[in-house]
Amino acid sequence: MKKILLVCIMIMSMLASACGNVEMTSNPNTSSEPKPEADESIIPKNTTEYCDDVFTTLDSETEKSFYGTWKVEKLLGFANSYNDASEYPTGQKIIGDEFIIKKDFFSSKGLKNYNDYQHELKNPLYRLNFICYNTGSFYRLFKTDPDALNININDKVKYIVINDSSTKLGIPLSFFIVNNDRLILLLEATNFELKKITD
Incomplete structure (x- = not known):
């Protein structure tokens, strides 16, 4: 009995000694150190799941961003769903070409290497079809990688189509206006960055 009691006392003293040597660690969830701030640029400000169909x-602000003489500066990328009449996958025959967008006149005759895209319209009908407020809603509608188009998570993207005023039929060119300061040309499924030459 003495031996058992002695063994129990020894075990208890070892346990007490071990408990005394345990360092107190702080719980990371209750630490008083400041937490790093979240990068707000990657948090959608507008969480609308779908683009607005307008x-x-x-409007005058969109017209100011849209009208002018434009030059095709570089290929940005392709939609995931289908191809078009331009030269896949580079589209280089259109780089450097120009076209004109005015209130009462549209000409894509400067896209000289592709007959499918050469149009000249008097009094064209410009229509703002959709406005997307974040990259998620943009991708859902257009099936195009927003990163490839340099569209950031909180960018506002307007989608514009052009119709012939006499036939009311659309032409196979359309545009994205990003934050009213960038214009992207869509040739059906191919996207190009544009640079304004003149207003």
Whole structure:
């Protein structure tokens, strides 16, 4: 009995000694140290799941961003769903070409290497079809990687189509206006960055 009691006392003293040597560690969830701030640029400000379908004429702010003479500067990328009449996968025959967008006149005759895209319209009908407020809603509608188009998570993207005023038929060119300061040309499924030459 003495031996058992002695063994129990020894075990208890070892346990007490071990408990006394344990360092107190702080719980990371209760630490008083400041937490690093979240990168707000990657948090959507507008969490709308879908783009707004507006189907309206252009407002003055959009017209200012849209009208002018434009030059095709570089290929940005392709939609995931289908191809088009331009030269896949480089589209280089259109780089450097120009076209004109005015309130009462549209000409894509400067896209000289592709007959499918050469149009000249008097009094064209410009229509703002969709506005997307984040990259998620943009991808859902257009099936195009926003990163490839340099569209950031909180960018506002307007989608504009052009119709012939006499036939009311659309032409196979359309545009994205990003934050009213960038214009992207869509040739059906191929996207190009544009540079304004003149207003």
